[in-house]
Amino acid sequence: MVNKTLATCKEAVAGVFDGATILLGGFGDPGLPGQILEALRLQGAKNLTVVHNGSGGGTHSLGGLIHDGKVRKLIASFPSNPGNMSFQEKYLKGEIELELVPQGTLAERIRAAGAGLGGFFTPTGAGTDLAAGKETRVLDGREMVFEKALHADFAFVRAYRGDRLGNLNYRMAMRNFNVPMATAAKFVVAEIDELVPVGGIDPEDVHTPGIFVDHVVEVVRHPEYLKITTEGR
Amino acid sequence: MVNKTLATCKEAVAGVFDGATILLGGFGDPGLPGQILEALRLQGAKNLTVVHNGSGGGTHSLGGLIHDGKVRKLIASFPSNPGNMSFQEKYLKGEIELELVPQGTLAERIRAAGAGLGGFFTPTGAGTDLAAGKETRVLDGREMVFEKALHADFAFVRAYRGDRLGNLNYRMAMRNFNVPMATAAKFVVAEIDELVPVGGIDPEDVHTPGIFVDHVVEVVRHPEYLKITTEGR
Amino acid sequence: MSLTREGIAYRVASELPDGSYVNLGIGIPTLVSSFIGPNKEVFFHSENGILGMGPLAQPGHEDPDLVNAGKQYVTLLPGASVFDHPTSFSMIRGGHVDYAVLGALEVAANGDLANWRTPGEKVPGVGGAMDLAFGVRNVIVTMTHITNKGKPKILSKCTLPLTAPHCVTHIFTDMAVIDVTPEGLVLREVAPGLDPKTIQSHTEAPLRVSPNCKEMNVPANFLAAPAAR
Amino acid sequence: MSLTREGIAYRVASELPDGSYVNLGIGIPTLVSSFIGPNKEVFFHSENGILGMGPLAQPGHEDPDLVNAGKQYVTLLPGASVFDHPTSFSMIRGGHVDYAVLGALEVAANGDLANWRTPGEKVPGVGGAMDLAFGVRNVIVTMTHITNKGKPKILSKCTLPLTAPHCVTHIFTDMAVIDVTPEGLVLREVAPGLDPKTIQSHTEAPLRVSPNCKEMNVPANFLAAPAAR
Numbered sequence: 001m002v003n004k005t006l007a008t009c010k011e012a013v014a015g016v017f018d019g020a021t022i023l024l025g026g027f028g029d030p031g032l033p034g035q036i037l038e039a040l041r042l043q044g045a046k047n048l049t050v051v052h053n054g055s056g057g058g059t060h061s062l063g064g065l066i067h068d069g070k071v072r073k074l075i076a077s078f079p080s081n082p083g084n085m086s087f088q089e090k091y092l093k094g095e096i097e098l099e100l101v102p103q104g105t106l107a108e109r110i111r112a113a114g115a116g117l118g119g120f121f122t123p124t125g126a127g128t129d130l131a132a133g134k135e136t137r138v139l140d141g142r143e144m145v146f147e148k149a150l151h152a153d154f155a156f157v158r159a160y161r162g163d164r165l166g167n168l169n170y171r172m173a174m175r176n177f178n179v180p181m182a183t184a185a186k187f188v189v190a191e192i193d194e195l196v197p198v199g200g201i202d203p204e205d206v207h208t209p210g211i212f213v214d215h216v217v218e219v220v221r222h223p224e225y226l227k228i229t230t231e232g233r
Numbered sequence: 234m235v236n237k238t239l240a241t242c243k244e245a246v247a248g249v250f251d252g253a254t255i256l257l258g259g260f261g262d263p264g265l266p267g268q269i270l271e272a273l274r275l276q277g278a279k280n281l282t283v284v285h286n287g288s289g290g291g292t293h294s295l296g297g298l299i300h301d302g303k304v305r306k307l308i309a310s311f312p313s314n315p316g317n318m319s320f321q322e323k324y325l326k327g328e329i330e331l332e333l334v335p336q337g338t339l340a341e342r343i344r345a346a347g348a349g350l351g352g353f354f355t356p357t358g359a360g361t362d363l364a365a366g367k368e369t370r371v372l373d374g375r376e377m378v379f380e381k382a383l384h385a386d387f388a389f390v391r392a393y394r395g396d397r398l399g400n401l402n403y404r405m406a407m408r409n410f411n412v413p414m415a416t417a418a419k420f421v422v423a424e425i426d427e428l429v430p431v432g433g434i435d436p437e438d439v440h441t442p443g444i445f446v447d448h449v450v451e452v453v454r455h456p457e458y459l460k461i462t463t464e465g466r
Numbered sequence: 467m468s469l470t471r472e473g474i475a476y477r478v479a480s481e482l483p484d485g486s487y488v489n490l491g492i493g494i495p496t497l498v499s500s501f502i503g504p505n506k507e508v509f510f511h512s513e514n515g516i517l518g519m520g521p522l523a524q525p526g527h528e529d530p531d532l533v534n535a536g537k538q539y540v541t542l543l544p545g546a547s548v549f550d551h552p553t554s555f556s557m558i559r560g561g562h563v564d565y566a567v568l569g570a571l572e573v574a575a576n577g578d579l580a581n582w583r584t585p586g587e588k589v590p591g592v593g594g595a596m597d598l599a600f601g602v603r604n605v606i607v608t609m610t611h612i613t614n615k616g617k618p619k620i621l622s623k624c625t626l627p628l629t630a631p632h633c634v635t636h637i638f639t640d641m642a643v644i645d646v647t648p649e650g651l652v653l654r655e656v657a658p659g660l661d662p663k664t665i666q667s668h669t670e671a672p673l674r675v676s677p678n679c680k681e682m683n684v685p686a687n688f689l690a691a692p693a694a695r
Numbered sequence: 696m697s698l699t700r701e702g703i704a705y706r707v708a709s710e711l712p713d714g715s716y717v718n719l720g721i722g723i724p725t726l727v728s729s730f731i732g733p734n735k736e737v738f739f740h741s742e743n744g745i746l747g748m749g750p751l752a753q754p755g756h757e758d759p760d761l762v763n764a765g766k767q768y769v770t771l772l773p774g775a776s777v778f779d780h781p782t783s784f785s786m787i788r789g790g791h792v793d794y795a796v797l798g799a800l801e802v803a804a805n806g807d808l809a810n811w812r813t814p815g816e817k818v819p820g821v822g823g824a825m826d827l828a829f830g831v832r833n834v835i836v837t838m839t840h841i842t843n844k845g846k847p848k849i850l851s852k853c854t855l856p857l858t859a860p861h862c863v864t865h866i867f868t869d870m871a872v873i874d875v876t877p878e879g880l881v882l883r884e885v886a887p888g889l890d891p892k893t894i895q896s897h898t899e900a901p902l903r904v905s906p907n908c909k910e911m912n913v914p915a916n917f918l919a920a921p922a923a924r
Contacts, residue, residue: 002736027514027532027551028537053593080591088589100590103513104597109613110348111552112744115709115787116830118354118372120345123560124600129627130592134705139351140382149373160531163745165738165774171437172531172548173607176514179550183785204404204438206776207550209746210789211716211738221530235485235507260743261766262759286822313820319592321818331821336742337784337826344781349559349601356831357788362812362856363821393760398509398518398545403776405760409743412779416556432544439547440779442517444487444509446564451732454759 009039023159025178055079055087113182155185166213239348242272258390288312288320347416388418399446473688518546580626599630702917747775828859
C-alpha cells in the first residue's frame with residue numbers, strides 16, 4: 001500500500017545535500033512550509049540555492065537559513081523587503097548571490113520545468129536591465145525574451161489538506177508558487193495542516209495531484225501562525 | 234451592474250465573421266459546447282479555422298459545421314476517428330486543410346496564447362514528421378521543438394455552473410481544453426448547465442475566473458446528452 | 467490647491483469603468499479601492515492569486531491564508547476566485563487585466579516607466595512590477611507630480627532603469643491628469659486653482675493642453691494647500 | 696503456445712510496481728487495468744484529465760462528464776483527481792507518469808517507435824501518442840509479435856514514420872518479453888513452449904538472450920495454440 005506520509009519535518013529534509021537547489025513555496029505566510037524550513041535550517045546542509053519569491057526574515061525558517069549562512073544563492077523576485085535584514089547584510093557583503101527574476105517569469109520558469117518544457121518567450125522585461133544579454137525575438141508583433149525552465153532537486157510546499165497518496169488541497173491564497181513548485185523538483189514534500197483518508201479530498205478539489213508529490217507531513221500550525229488569526233499583525 | 238449572461242446560443246455566435254479562428258473546447262462529449270456549435274452552424278459564417286482536439290461527427294455541432302463546408306481549416310490532434318466521415322471526405326477531396334498537432338502541444342500552444350507568451354520549446358515531436366521544418370535546439374540535454382502560441386478570435390467552451398460575472402466551474406472531466414481555451418481568444422462564451430447567483434461558486438471552486446469570460450449562456454442539456462446517462466453508448 | 471494622496475486615489479477610482487479588472491500597486495494605488503462607489507462593480511486582482519479582493523480584514527478577523535500582494539490580510543467579495551501564480555500572471559501578461567495602477571519614480575513622454583529601482587537602493591527587488599507594466603493594457607501611474615526636492619518626475623527621458631518602455635497610458639498626480647498619446651503628453655485635467663502653465667513649469671516633458679482641459683472634480687476634503695506638499 | 700491479448704495484458708500488469716502511475720493506450724493496453732491484483736495500488740492516468748481512473752462505468756451508471764481518452768465512460772477510484780489538459784500533459788511530458796503502455800506497428804532495436812501512422816491510412820491522427828512516447832520514462836509496447844501476414848514488427852530500423860526515437864524500454868508480445876537496452880534487444884522471457892530460436896526467427900532485429908531468460912508465468916486460460924494467431 002502506498003504511504004507517502006512522514007512523521008516529522010526532520011525526515012522531510014534528511015536527504016538535502018550540500019549544494020542542492022531548493023524550491024520554497026509560499027507568498028508571505030500563506031503556503032510557506034515554515035516548519036520544514038526550520039527543520040532544514042537545523043539539518044545543516046549548506047551552499048544551497050534557494051528559489052522563493054522573497055528572502056524571508058528573522059532568524060528562523062528562510063530568514064534563519066540565510067542568517068546562518070546556508071544559502072549560497074537566492075533566485076527571487078522581491079528579496080528587498082525592508083524586514084529581511086539577514087539577506088540584505090549578506091548581499092551587501094557579497095556573501096550571497098542574487099538572481100533577480102520578475103515574479104511572473106519566475107512562476108512560469110518553474111512551471112515549464114514541471115511541464116517538461118525547455119523554455120519560453122515572454123514579453124516581460126524586454127529592453128530592461130533584467131533582460132540584459134538575454135536572447136530576444138519578435139513574436140506576435142512584440143519583442144520577447146527567452147527564459148529557461150528552472151529545475152530543482154527539492155521542492156518544499158505547504159498545503160491545507162493531504163492524503164497518503166500525496167494529493168493536496170490548498171485554502172484561499174495558499175496555492176501561489178506551491179502548485180508549480182510541486183511539479184518541478186526531483187523530490188517534493190508538502191507540509192499540511194490535516195492528513196485525511198484517501199477519498200477525503202473530492203477529485204475536483206485536488207489542486208496538486210499525488211503524482212507530483214513524494215511525501216506529506218502533517219504539522220500543527222506554529223503559534224506564530226495562530227497569533228495572526230487572533231491578534232492580527 | 235455587470236451581467237455577462239446571454240439568453241440564447243444564437244446571441245453567443247452572432248458576431249462570428251467569415252474567416253474567423255475559433256477555439257472549440259471539449260474532449261469527446263464532456264465539455265463540448267454542442268448547442269453553441271449548432272447555433273454557429275445555423276449562423277452561416279464560413280471559411281472558419283477551427284481548433285479542436287478531434288473533428289466531431291454526424292451532421293450537427295462540429296461534424297455538421299464541417300459537413301456544411303463552413304470550415305476551411307482544422308487544427309487538431311486526432312481528427313481521424315472512424316466515425317468522422319464528413320471531415321474524412323472533405324480532407325480526401327482537398328476541401329479542408331488540416332494542421333495536425335500533438336495533443337499536449339496543442340493544449341500548451343493555446344495556454345501560451347492566453348498567458349501572453351510567444352512560444353515555447355517542447356521535446357514532443359523532435360525528429361518526427363510533425364516537427365519537419367521547425368526550429369529545434371538542445372535544452373536540458375534534449376532536442377526540443379519551437380512551438381508558437383495559438384491565438385483565436387473566438388472561444389466557445391462548456392462548463393457546469395456559471396455566474397453573471399463569468400466565473401465557471403466544471404464537473405469531472407469537463408475541464409480538458411476548456412480551461413486554456415477560455416483564456417486565449419478575444420471573445421469567449423461559455424455554455425453552462427446552471428446559472429448560479431454571484432457567490433454560488435466557492436472561490437476555491439472557480440476553475441475559470443470571470444476575467445477570462447465575456448458571456449455565459451445557460452442551456453438545458455440536449456436529449457442526446459441525457460440519453461447517454463440513461464442508456465449508455 | 468493640490469490633491470492629497472486620498473484625492474489622487476479618489477480621482478483614479480472615478481476613472482475606472484464598471485466591470486473593469488484592476489490590479490493595484492502598493493502606496494497610493496492601494497487607496498483606490500476605498501473610493502469605488504456603490505454604482506459600479508470593479509474587480510480587484512492581487513498577483514498572489516486573488517480576483518475579487520475586498521477590503522482589508524478587520525482586526526481579529528484575519529484569515530491567515532489570505533493576504534494581498536503587499537502581505538496585508540484581506541477579504542474576498544462574493545464572486546471572488548483564488549488560483550495559483552501561473553494563472554495569476556497569465557491574467558496579467560496575457561492582457562486580461564484591464565488596468566494596473568502603479569506608483570512611479572519617473573515617467574517619460576513616450577510612456578516609459580521607471581518604478582522598480584531607486585538610485586540609492588542597495589538591494590534590488592522587482593516583484594510583479596514588470597509583468598504588470600508589460601502585460602496590462604492600461605497602465606495608470608499615480609504619484610506626486612514632483613519629488614520632495616521639487617524636481618519633476620515627468621521627463622523627456624527616464625534617467626532610472628526602466629520597468630517597461632512605452633507602457634504608461636495615464637498619469638494621475640496631485641496636480642494633474644495627463645494622458646500619454648502617440649503625439650506625446652496631453653494635459654486633460656488640472657487640480658483646482660492650478661493652470662496649465664503652472665503644471666508645465668513642474669513638468670520637464672512638454673505638455674499639450676487638451677482643448678477640453680478642465681479642473682478636476684474632487685471633494686474639498688481631498689485638497690491641500692500647495693505648501694502641504 | 697502464444698499469449699492471447701488478455702495474456703499480454705496480464706503479463707504487463709504483473710510488471711507494474713506498487714504505487715506506479717500508468718497511462719494505458721487503446722487496444723491491448725486498455726485491458727491491463729483489469730489484471731492489477733488487490734495487493735498493489737497502480738494509478739491510471741487518462742490524458743483528458745484524470746488520475747486514479749477506475750473500471751469502465753456499468754451500463755446505466757455512466758456519468759456523461761466522465762470519459763477516458765478513448766471516449767469510454769469510466770469511473771473514479773477513491774483518491775482520484777481531475778484536471779485540465781495543460782496539467783495532464785505536464786504530467787506526461789514532465790516525466791511524472793512512470794509507465795506508458797502503448798500499441799505499436801513497429802519497434803526498432805534502438806527503441807524507435809512507430810505507432811501513429813499506417814502506410815495505407817488516409818487521414819492522419821496523432822492524439823497524445825507523441826507526448827507519451829517522448830515524455831514517459833518507461834514506454835512499454837504491447838503487440839502481437841508479427842503482423843497478420845506473418846511479418847516481424849521488431850525491426851533493425853523502423854520503416855514507418857516515427858512516433859518518437861529511442862523511447863521504447865520494454866516490449867511485451869504474444870511470444871516474448873524483450874528489454875531495450877543500450878546494447879540492443881535482450882530477450883527476457885518466452886511464451887510457454889517457445890524457445891529463443893523461434894522468437895528470433897520471428898524478429899528481424901537481433902536478440903541477445905538474457906542469461907536469466909525463462910518462460911512467462913501466465914495462467915493457462917491466457918494461452919492459445921500458435922495457429923490461433
